[in-house]
Amino acid sequence: MNRKSSLKTERFSGFLTSILSAALVVFLGWALLREPPGENLTAEAIAPLLVESGVASPVTAILLNFRGYDTLLEVMVLFLAGLGIWSQATVDPTNPLVFPAPATHPTKAYEPGPGSELILATLVGILIPLMILVAGYLTWAGEFQAGGAFQGGALLGGAGILMIIAEPQRLSAIPPPLIRAGIVIGPAIFLMVGVFCFAYGGNFLEYPRPRSGFWLGLIEFGVAISIGITLTTLFVGGRPNPRGAKGKERP
Amino acid sequence: MILTLFDLVLIIVLPLLGLAILATEDIFKAVVLFVSFGLLMALAWVRLNALDVALAEAAIGAGVTGALFLSALNRLERTVKHERRLDRDDERKASHE
Numbered sequence: 001m002n003r004k005s006s007l008k009t010e011r012f013s014g015f016l017t018s019i020l021s022a023a024l025v026v027f028l029g030w031a032l033l034r035e036p037p038g039e040n041l042t043a044e045a046i047a048p049l050l051v052e053s054g055v056a057s058p059v060t061a062i063l064l065n066f067r068g069y070d071t072l073l074e075v076m077v078l079f080l081a082g083l084g085i086w087s088q089a090t091v092d093p094t095n096p097l098v099f100p101a102p103a104t105h106p107t108k109a110y111e112p113g114p115g116s117e118l119i120l121a122t123l124v125g126i127l128i129p130l131m132i133l134v135a136g137y138l139t140w141a142g143e144f145q146a147g148g149a150f151q152g153g154a155l156l157g158g159a160g161i162l163m164i165i166a167e168p169q170r171l172s173a174i175p176p177p178l179i180r181a182g183i184v185i186g187p188a189i190f191l192m193v194g195v196f197c198f199a200y201g202g203n204f205l206e207y208p209r210p211r212s213g214f215w216l217g218l219i220e221f222g223v224a225i226s227i228g229i230t231l232t233t234l235f236v237g238g239r240p241n242p243r244g245a246k247g248k249e250r251p
Numbered sequence: 252m253i254l255t256l257f258d259l260v261l262i263i264v265l266p267l268l269g270l271a272i273l274a275t276e277d278i279f280k281a282v283v284l285f286v287s288f289g290l291l292m293a294l295a296w297v298r299l300n301a302l303d304v305a306l307a308e309a310a311i312g313a314g315v316t317g318a319l320f321l322s323a324l325n326r327l328e329r330t331v332k333h334e335r336r337l338d339r340d341d342e343r344k345a346s347h348e
Contacts, residue, residue, distance in 0.1 A: 150307050154307055157310075161318045165318070231311075237326070
């Protein structure tokens, strides 16, 4: 296929994509404006059930208690994404962000000044403990206000990404089994609590009634840690390979 | 009244920002615009009374996805040497003329 016909097919497929996307937007708008909002998931309908669910926030009650199975599947999807990235590539843990050699590209890239490493190191030293603290607070605050496991885990992932960007050589100090344990702990705790509910006579993920807030907190704690470490792993982009990136032997 | 004006500004700016992301030829500029799009989207979620989604959008949509895009762009410029930040269409446009 020569260049001219490939440009034509690209233009046609771009045109087709924009027409279909516009049709999707129109259809979604029509569907949204036509149906009244559902009756079962409003705040007034949830309020009498909140005491039973163990938390004070209706969003967390729905996410982790009433529709807990969906959240379990979401956590599994994130685990699969981490597994996919982990199996695709290896990364040299002593140098995870291998930058390319200075290119012969005409536009000059950003050249760091003499003191910029000091600024970055100081900022990172102040910010990362604070981010971990705020992530823990956000996870705990999900019980009664906006927050929860996903928000805290996302902030934890941001802290991990900041650490990898600022001091990439520290990745070699983390033993890989610890990273694996961190990725696995969220889905593992969720599944184990779900199975443990059988011992109390309930169904899968039917928490024991008097103190179901405790089980929700336990699940949120594990899921937040797991999300943070999985997001950082997604950013690093591969499993640690002590023999350097693209090493020939398997570790 | 102020909130209505704020909503109007959001409604106008968000699609324009989306169009700007799709129309630029510099991929790095598109990534930066995508991060700002994520931040404005978080504001839109707050206006829709969905605070948890707003927190998640600000952290993941603007933060983590921006970092992932930049990391992917970095790896991309390692496999395609001299097309560091320009869109692929430039090459095709040049060959079409």
